[in-house]
Amino acid sequence: MKLYISKLVLGVFLLFTSFTFAQNISKNQFRVKGNCEMCKERIETTAKKAGATSARYSIDLQTLTLETEPSVSPDEILKKVAEAGHDNEKFKTSDATYESLPGCCHYERDAQQSETKAEVSDHQHDHKKENEFYVKGNCSSCKARIETAAKDAGANSAEWSAEKQSVILNFDPSKTSADKILQKIAEVGHDNEKYKSSNRVYKALPECCLYDREIPLGASNPKVHFEESENHGNHEGHSSESNGETHQKNIEGVVVTASKAATALSKKEAGLVFNIDKKELLKAACCNLSESFETNATVDVSFSNAVTGTKQLKMLGLDQKYTSLTKEQLPEIRGLASAYGLNFIPGRWIESIQLTKGGSTVTNGYESITGQINTELLKDPATPETSLNLFSDFNGRAEANVTSVAPINEKWSQTFLLHGNGTFGNTDMNHDGFLDRPKGTQINVGYLLNYNDLEKSGFGSHFGINFVKDNRTAGQTAFDKNIAQNEQPAYGVGIDISRFQVWNKTGYVFKGKPYQSLGWMNQYVYHQQDSFFGLRNYFGKQQTYYSNLIFESIIGNTNHKYKAGASFMYDGYDETYLIDHFKRNEIVPGVFAEYTLTGLKYTLVAGARADFHNLAGTQFTPRLNFKYDFTPKTILRLSAGRGFRTANVFAENQQYFASNRSIQILQNGGNIYGLKPEIAWNYGASMQQEFKLFGRKSSIVADFFRTDFQDQVLVDLDRSPQELTFYNLEGKSFANSFQTQWDFMPFKNFDVRLAYKYYDVQADYLDGRREIPFMAKHRGFVNLGYATNKNTHEGFWSFDTTLNWVGKQRLPNTSSNPAEFQLPSYSESYAVLNAQISRNFNKKIRAYAGGENLTSYYQKNAIVDFRNPFGNYFDGGMVYAPIMKANFYVGLDVTF
Incomplete structure (x- = not known):
């Protein structure tokens, strides 16, 4: 009985002691900056060592929840957390401590807070x-x-x-x-x-x-x-002032005026990834995706044809077809869309672009060889806006864009996208009787629906639908499209494209496991092209279904992440060129896995996929990216990977249809046009260095990439000026690419970007090794941007100019032509200058004017034998430079 009473008394005493102790424990929540699991561990460990009874840090909420005894000051704990490298609402870490953190821990700091001014003293x-x-x-x-x-x-x-x-x-x-x-x-x-x-x-x-x-x-x-700042050329469309009134947002922490770079090289990614903000796109005319890279040094933009006026992208010294072009991380410009697909993504629809040089992740497919360019459309409900853009140049081109992003309720939001353009009148600046660019119209409509309930249910979904109708007429100015093709005395080109696509992306984040998720993407595309080039007809249809299922989780902790999944691709092609009919179905199921290892100073991403192509056989695609931070400002990257693709020889080479070359395919037993699939290995290394210049941030990036091909489908323009020959490579084909880029700000609001590129691209053709035609070995790039009163709401001026210098290029052999129809072995070098001036009015209205090719350099012999387009020597595909002189434009952006 005494023992029972003793236990009861002891229990009551312990219960009372625990209750009293719990009553004396205080619980507080503070805002602390962090980025990853390493940050979480560092913050919690530091807080506990500083005296916290309990410390729980949330990466998503950027908050630290502390439980402390009365004798322990939360301020002292937060001071220690800052000394460990993490800014918080009471104390700011020193710049030196922040820079010494591993690269993965470099959270986004509040801008314009210097170490000497932003840190509040202990005495205060x-x-x-x-x-x-x-x-x-x-x-x-x-x-x-x-x-x-x-x-x-x-x-x-x-x-x-x-x-x-x-x-x-x-x-x-x-x-x-x-x-x-x-x-x-x-x-x-x-x-x-x-x-x-x-x-x-x-x-x-x-x-x-x-x-x-x-x-x-x-x-x-x-x-x-909340005052949202603007970069020069920026037109965010969301204003914090309306009718002279200042709106207020209740947010945790301190918000200061910040300037976000329009183009930034990610320091966190293992690969060489450039994030291009929509502000960058406003520096130039940027009417569609093909013009979105005119202020970017990494991608080369060039005209591919003197008759149809289309533009093509090149990266790492190779044609656009070797770069994976995606939209919303879904395959976009490929197959039959290769020639004209860049025109189907209006510049004003773009929220951002992610540009990856070298091998990209295996989760996005097997076709990426030189890199990936992914376009994200406007859909952020946090900045709802309706915008109108009007554009016109002085040579008969006009367009209008209407975009509207709006929340429906707390979980749903929608985006309406509308684009229309037209080119009217005859533009013939070189007086050769041919239009310098086609006439025609385009109607482009898109709708996006987004659902976001990740915080509560863990579900999120994105739905999109897009329809494009594009009609173009080119050729001689005397061409009359109302006359039957076989009765037409003049040379004409007609291109009629209809495109429809619908897609969905759905994701689920597991409850209590923010690092674990499941995503499923699906897309259907229908593309039809009806076209003629003089007396030649080309018709094509493509139906594509794509599906990709991705599971992501960790092994032990977030230093060890992995992705695994399966994909499926179906391409149905139906093409007719002249009287030849080509029809095939490509069915490609695949599986993949990718592992990411994050250390204190390094990140390793290793992945592989296996694809079971019904016509190309089983293909194994390994890829590896490695990043090492010597210091937070000195970063080395290495990459290696394999890719493969099936060539669409007709759709990808339509720039040569506007000629009288006969097409020859030298088959070698493959299942696609009698050709084998193209396989390539890409290797790369880059060094990124940041430093201070004029007291401001400056950076230099230098990279080298090499691409080696196996069974490449060569496009031989040299066998005869009257032939276009396709065949698989027997021997070596390689592309060496070196680029260095320097970004700096000599004084406030004045940005400078300088770049130099060297390409060495060669292949073993049937008659020996030669340089690839239309590829300059040397290129130079200068971009200058200046803005006045950049961070005010009263409006500001911005000025941007870009100079591209292009060295000499090897031209296809035309020595067997009569002397008057022969081209030199190499082109001359030239420079192209673009410039734009814009005026922002209270973030609601932006007016701009600019000029393209202000040097007025143009290729005088763009069309061989233009006087006789139905003769043996006519060729409109020998283009190495602009074909139009200086062109001026004006535009207006209005946000409602």
């Missing part, structure tokens, strides 16, 4: 009074203005200190509040820890009162006036 934190608040100011006029505003808002007294940049308030809580007082202070022009003044009010202050607008970190969950 230790001695901050209960009603003391940080308020920015400069002089005695500021002091009078701040104190008067505080009293107007109900404060009994207010004492502002310029030295401490703080105000001590005395007020009756039953009559007013600190929030109301600080809001009033912001309204008269002074940023503080809770509210940020509008740019309009700030700029109206006397010159002596224009303080540094940086806000110190000093308050839990502060409310600030």
Whole structure:
């Protein structure tokens, strides 16, 4: 009985002690910056060592939940967390400590906070009074203005200190509040820890009162006036001011004015990945995807034909067909769309572009050899807007774009996309009797529906549908499309394309496991082209169904991630060229797996896939990317990988249809046009170095890539000027590519980008090794951009100019032609200058004007024997330079 009573007393004592202890434990939540599982471990470990009873960090919410005893100060814990490298709402880490973190831990820091100014001193934190608040100011006029505003808002007294940049308030809580007082202070022009003044009010202050607008970190969950900044050329379309009123968003942490780079090289990715923001696309005319890279040094944009006026992309010294072109991570420009597909993605529809040089991830397929260019469409409901774009050049081209992104409710949002363009009138600048670009119209309509409930149910889904109708007429200016083709006295080209696609992407994030997800993508595409080139007809139909299932998770912790899945591709082709009919079905099921290892200074991504092609046989595709951070500012990348593809010899070479070359296919037993599939290995190395120049961030990137082919389908233009011959490679074919790029800012708002590229591209043709034609060995690039008053709402001017220098190129052999129809062995070098000036008006209206090819250099012999288009020597495919002189344009963007 005594033993029972003793146990009961002891139990009651322990229960009482635990209850008392629990009552004394305080629980608080603070905002702390972090990026990955390594950050989470570092933050929690540091907090516990600093005295926290419990520390739980959320990467998604960017919050640290602390449980502490009364004797432990949360401020001291947060100070230690900052010393370990993580900015938080009370303390900011030093730049040196931040830079010493592993590359994967480099979270996005609040912009314009320097180590000396943004860090709040220990003295301020230790001695901050209960009603003391940080308020920015400069002089005695500021002091009078701040104190008067505080009293107007109900404060009994207010004492502002310029030295401490703080105000001590005395007020009756039953009559007013600190929030109301600080809001009033912001309204008269002074940023503080809770509210940020509008740019309009700030700029109206006397010159002596224009303080540094940086806000110190000093308050839990502060409310600030959200001011979205603009880069030159930026037209985000979302304004934080309307009719002179400043809108307020309640957000955790401090938001400061920031300038996001329009084009940025990702420091986190193992591969060489450039993120191109839509602001970059506004630096040029950018009417479609083919013009989206005119200010980018990595991709070469060139005319492929003097008759149809189409443009093609080249990367790493190789044609566009070797680059995987995707939209929303789904296959897009391939097959029959190869020749004209770049025209079907309007520039104003694009949210961003991700450009990967070298082998990309195996999860996206097997066709990527030189890299991947992925386009993301407008669909962010966080910045709802309706925009109108009008564009016209001085040579008869006009277009209109309407885009609308809007939330339906908390989970659903939608995007409407509408594009129309037309080219009217006869443009013949070189007076050869041929149109320099085709006439015609395009109607392009898209609709996107998005569902996002990842936080609650874990589900998210994206649905899209797109329809394109494009009609083009080219050829001689005397061509009359109303006359029957066989009765037509003039040479004409007609291209009629209809394209329809529908797609869906659905994902699920497992509850309690944010690192584990399942995604499923599906797409159907129907593409039809009816065309003629003089007396030659080409008709093609393609139906494609694509499906990709991806499971992602970890092994132990997030330092070891993996993806695994299966894909399926069906391509149905039906083509007719002249009287020859080609029909085939390609069926390709595949499986893949990819492993990512993240260490303190390195990231390794190794993947492989097996595809079971019904016509090309089983293909194994390994790929590897490795990144090593010597320092946070010195990064080495290595890559190697294999890719394969089946050549569509007619669709991919339509630039040569506008000629009188006869087509020959030298079959070698393959199942696709009698040819084998193309296989290539790509190897690459790059070095990225960041440093300070003129006190500002500067970076240099140098990369080298080599591509080696097996069974490449060669396009031989040299056997005879009257023949176009296709055959599989027997021997070697390689492309060496070297590029170095330097980005820097010599003074505020002035951006400079310089680049140089060297290509060595050769192949063993039937009669020996030769350089690939139309590929310059040397290229130079200069892009300059300047903006005035970039971060104001009163509007600003921006100026952008791009100079491309192209060295000499080998031209196909025409020595067997009569002398007057022969081309030189090499072209001359030339330079093309583009420039644009734009004016932004309060972020609602943007007007711009520009010029392309301002040097007015054009190829004078673009069409061989243009006087006799039905003769043996006529050839419109020998294009190495622009075929139009200077062209000027104007445009208008309006956001509602």
